[in-house]
Amino acid sequence: MSVIEAANLTKTYRTFQRRSGVWGAVKDLFYREYEPLTAVDAISFAINDGELVGYIGPNGAGKSTSIKMLTGILRPSGGTARVLGYDPYSERKTYTHHIGVVFGQRTQLWWDIAVQESFRLLAKIYRVPEPLFKERLGQLSSILGLERLLATPVRKLSLGERMRCDLAASLLHRPRVLFLDEPTIGLDTLGKDAIRAFLKQVNENFGTTIILTTHDLREIEELCRRIIVIDHGRIIYDGALSALKAMPGIKRSLTVDFSATVSPGELIRLFDGKIPFEQQGERRASCEFDPQAIIPAEVVRTLMNALPVADLTLAEPSIEQVIMKIYRDGAQ
């Protein structure tokens, strides 16, 4: 059953070019040439109950704008969004009872009051009964290690601590859908690991549907089975992460160390010039090749039979490389 549905969802902003200088600013006051800017261009997708989906794209691709339409902050210029059966924008006040949202860039908590006071206020806002609130707070703070932080005002927390508190805050009312916009931005490895592990738990234990935007592709690799890639406001990939790596044109890289000097000509001849080997010193060479054109095992066997191979590394493409490739292809 799908809980999030976007159909031709579109957002167009009216922008104008500011003229430079003081006189330009004065002219801007009286006359502006507006140009429509389509930030999100007729995107459609459906996300099922309990899915954990990575929503990625370069800066300015339209990620945040789509998230803001799905969470009811922005009114779509066209198309429709439906989450849990609600129209996020027009039914905002009822709808937001059922979702949790975390923006990595800014906190949902009250700056000057202790974390637990913020939590208590949120429980009132979302009508969580006291016993249930206590139970959930206990649970969340033991998983996220918040006990020590509860009495601290938010402004005194470190970024990592604040993020953990924000996550707990977004889950007190046990939302069915959780939107996370760059939840690990600026965190160190330890902080990222803690949050990643926690999100996995939330998704598995509570069956919470999670949609996650991030620039950290390791995060995506570890958490999401499905990714949606957006660029220039359009969806350029929607599918399994594993299928992405098997896409044509995604290269494998090979590094070989020899026990004796091997000339570059020898290597090129060995594969009839099909693989562009590069010399990396006297006894080392490396190359990239398309595994769909030449079978990797074949390459290794040929090398081993013909040359004095000492060591050999065959690497899968990194997720970064894969994503970079789709961005490039999508841009064309």
Added chain:
Amino acid sequence: MIYRSVALYAAYFAQFLKARLAYRADFAASLLSNLVGGAAGVLFVFFLMDGKTITNLRGWSREEILLIYGFSTIAMALFSFVSFNLFRFGDRYIVQGNFDRVLLRPLNSLCQVLFETFNIESLGTLAVGLAVVSYAGRRLGIAFTAMDYLWLLLGSLSGALILLAVFIFVASLSFHFEDRLGVSAPVYNLINFSRYPLPIFHPVIQFILQWIIPFAFSAFYPAAYFLKRPELLPYCYAVPAVAVVSLAIAGTAWSFGVRRYCSTGS
């Protein structure tokens, strides 16, 4: 429903109070400065019209003017209690993007903005206003019957709501002009006209204060109820209605603005 909202915003207030009282010295100092500031304005009128050089303003006596001034001070105090965020709305909520957070909560957006900060210090100004009204009232021979108390409550509450409505309207302009429009400062200065009898001003100003930015209904007409000037009474009775209409217009402008809200970058 209403009960729940009241309880909720009372909880907002309690949280705010806790945070505010954490800085005790700062709180005490600003409470004192509000009290002194409020009293200074009153003393200015009191000594200016000391009965020797200036005895009246176009036929309005010192006591009458003090009564209007007192009403204005009460309305201002009630208004300042919840209006602080309106003055920094464009900057703090629109430009800095805090309005996103507001829209993510299952509550009315305007109420959240109003009730996220309180100006508790304005209680000092409120005390000054009440003292002035009671002093001027006694000098004017007002009996202060139950009906009079009721009017004091209704009139000053309506006055505060009119001020609130005007600045909600001004704040809602920030939805359309992100580049901080400096409208609220000049409008705020107009409030000063509401502390004196309307008829002493030039007709253009009278027209503006009565029909466009209805500050005349925020203090002058509520006070005029006590002044035994029968020609003003119809306007006095219109005060609560003006408050309701102003709030309705401001609320409409606000929701229209929310529809236009574009959020910021990232």
